[in-house]
Amino acid sequence: LLSIEDATGEGIHIAYGEKGEGPPLFLIHGIASWSYSWRHTIHHLANHFRVICVDAKGCGYSDKPLMPELPGHQVIELIRIIQGLCHEPAFIAAESLGALTTLAAVQTHPHLVRKLIIINAPIFPRRLPSLGMQLMAHLPIQVVRWIDQWGWAKRLAQPILFIVEKARAQVVFDPSQITASEVYGITYPQIYIPGTFTKLVEDLQLAARELDRLVQGLPNLITDIQLRLPEITCPVLILWGDQDRWFPVEDGYELQRRLPDSRLNLLPNCGHDAIGDQPELISQAICEFLLPAEEPPF
Secondary structure, eight states: OEEEEOTTSOEEEEOEEEEOOSSEEEEEOOTTOOGGGGTTTHHHHTTTSEEEEEOOTTSTTSOOOSSOOOTTHHHHHHHHHHHHHOSSOEEEEEEHHHHHHHHHHHHHOGGGEEEEEEESOOSSOSSOSSHHHHHHTTSOHHHHHHHHHTTHHHHTHHHHHHHHHHHHTTTSSOGGGOOHHHHHHHHHHHHHSTTHHHHHHHHHHHHHHHHHHHHTTOOOHHHHHHHTGGGOOSOEEEEEETTOSSSOHHHHHHHHHHSTTEEEEEETTOOSOHHHHOHHHHHHHHHHHHSOTTSOOO
């Protein structure tokens, strides 16, 4: 466990795992997820890198403090995680909300990173991408805490797993490949680790507020990140699922246009959960982008 101060100044513990030796490579997950999402890529990447896979605060086995979250807390905490685990510029590969967080972190702390891999980033969002997220963003937070406190998620585990399985059809290319063990692994913290569901809902509510402000033309964190994209001068590889139903490939092209030193690779037969859909393609793309030309990726 890594000890850091979170965005509120409270001391917390961040769960992480390491595998391999070499240049440091951080793997950053998205919302409603945890380090488990990178499970199919770690083995290949660890042949070449010191792979560091973290659970963001409120996710997986990291702490879930009772204090309400501040807007943009993920950015502050990611910076402190990288500073706490690495004493040299690192490589970072990040997906979905983790990718948006990483872009913001690099804008304020460019010295922390050598190269970036950005996967299906919600950089030009219109709304929360799923009905389930939209519904959770409007739940009374006291009710959510009560559900967490009394362990109702455990009692409703089977219906929750069924709902998650159906929801995953939105983020994968081929829903017939979804397995019960995969759904269980993805959902495990929300059901069985107290506080995880509450933190998920808090983050969704923060995201919904920022999106509302974005739509209304009010100051918001998303617009700030968009406007500062040209400040990111390190090399960036953008990976985008060609069948992403949440954020269209046009967003990937626009992101590539705004980043000075970037290129875009479209991943064939791939939905929003790219590291679940095409882990081998992603592992290969990361290695080819980060490794010297003379070193084989596999």
